[in-house]
Amino acid sequence: MEIFETFFNEIIGFLGISNAFEILQTGDYGKFRTFDGVVSLIYPIIPLLLILELILGLIYKKPDTKVYKVNFLIYVFNRFIGRFIAIAMVTICIGLFQSYAPFQTEMTWYWFIYGYIVWELAHFLYHYWGHKVRLFWCLHSTHHAPENMNLSVTHAHFFLEAPYADIIRTTVCILLGIQPELLFLIMFIDGTYGAFIHIGENVIKDARFGPLNKIILTPSHHRVHHARNPLYMDTNFCNLLNIWDHAFGTYQEEKKEIEIEYGITREMDSGNFLDVYFGEFAALFKDVSRAPGIKNKIMYVFMPPGWSHTGDHKTSKITRAEYFQNNPAYNRAIKVQQPGPINNNIVK
Numbered sequence: 372m373e374i375f376e377t378f379f380n381e382i383i384g385f386l387g388i389s390n391a392f393e394i395l396q397t398g399d400y401g402k403f404r405t406f407d408g409v410v411s412l413i414y415p416i417i418p419l420l421l422i423l424e425l426i427l428g429l430i431y432k433k434p435d436t437k438v439y440k441v442n443f444l445i446y447v448f449n450r451f452i453g454r455f456i457a458i459a460m461v462t463i464c465i466g467l468f469q470s471y472a473p474f475q476t477e478m479t480w481y482w483f484i485y486g487y488i489v490w491e492l493a494h495f496l497y498h499y500w501g502h503k504v505r506l507f508w509c510l511h512s513t514h515h516a517p518e519n520m521n522l523s524v525t526h527a528h529f530f531l532e533a534p535y536a537d538i539i540r541t542t543v544c545i546l547l548g549i550q551p552e553l554l555f556l557i558m559f560i561d562g563t564y565g566a567f568i569h570i571g572e573n574v575i576k577d578a579r580f581g582p583l584n585k586i587i588l589t590p591s592h593h594r595v596h597h598a599r600n601p602l603y604m605d606t607n608f609c610n611l612l613n614i615w616d617h618a619f620g621t622y623q624e625e626k627k628e629i630e631i632e633y634g635i636t637r638e639m640d641s642g643n644f645l646d647v648y649f650g651e652f653a654a655l656f657k658d659v660s661r662a663p664g665i666k667n668k669i670m671y672v673f674m675p676p677g678w679s680h681t682g683d684h685k686t687s688k689i690t691r692a693e694y695f696q697n698n699p700a701y702n703r704a705i706k707v708q709q710p711g712p713i714n715n716n717i718v719k
């Protein structure tokens with residue numbers, strides 16, 4: 372019977388209802404007004420939405436079962452390995468770097484705003500390098516493999532990606548003075564919102580949310596981030612506040628006339644767990660072993676995906692530049708900086 376108990380606990384754990392369940396059992400409903408009580412009610416929102424999404428998919432049309440199947444396998448795999456390494460990395464980074472911080476925040480609203488802006492910067496860095504350094508792309512690409520958007524994509528991560536992300540995010544935040552309690556609060560909000568932005572079109576068709584789209588990062592922005600269309604590639608790296616995308620010029624809105632094509636540019640089988648999980652490592656290994664000389668081999672590991680020792684680069688920067696050459700109307704850089712017709716032929 373132990374196996375049933377384990378299975379039951381896993382389901383309760385996935386749904387995130389164990390804490391709320393405990394409070395209900397004690398009968399002390401006042402606890403729902405405490406911080407832990409509120410958290411226990413927020414946790415289950417995403418898993419319950421995921422189930423709703425799956426049901427709506429079944430009602431409206433056949434859901435892309437391929438995506439759900441592979442992401443479920445990934446969830447099970449990561450559940451037992453990745454999570455523990457990530458928690459260990461956060462703890463180690465706090466221990467290593469806290470004493471180097473020039474000051475410490477407190478639990479006040481203004482430090483919270485400061486903390487969130489710093490967190491978004493740290494998130495931007497981890498995420499940007501995840502797209503621009505081939506080795507880190509191997510860790511991050513699993514998340515971009517699904518060719519359909521739904522909440523199960525939240526769980527699609529290579530098991531070493533969370534430790535990689537947490538080393539960068541924790542180190543930056545701790546060195547800039549964010550106290551661990553504040554960091555954990557921000558991580559919780561970020562994790563919940565970061566899951567929500569993967570909500571599928573079956574539940575929310577137009578996820579621009581009107582004027583909110585101008586203020587925060589909406590699921591629409593994140594759908595753009597998951598697209599392989601040249602206009603959308605390598606944009607919108609932030610999570611909730613997209614200030615850093617605006618600051619670093621990686622902001623891109625969803626265009627009604629350009630339908631999002633989800634997935635990555637490499638030819639792959641998104642229904643195959645091994646390809647989704649290890650495909651980019653295999654491709655990198657192939658390129659490294661074929662490359663002449665040690666310098667080229669190292670370049671393959673650290674240059675952006677698409678870099679080639681032959682000079683025939685297929686990086687997103689080049690793909691986008693070619694696209695803008697043919698579609699200058701979509702180039703924000705030209706439109707903003709050189710509005711005159713004389714300069715229209717300048718391509719950045």
Ligand SMILES: [Zn+2]
Pocket residue numbers: 498501502511515596
């Ligand atoms: Zn990404």
Ligand SMILES: [Zn+2]
Pocket residue numbers: 514569593597
């Ligand atoms: Zn995502």
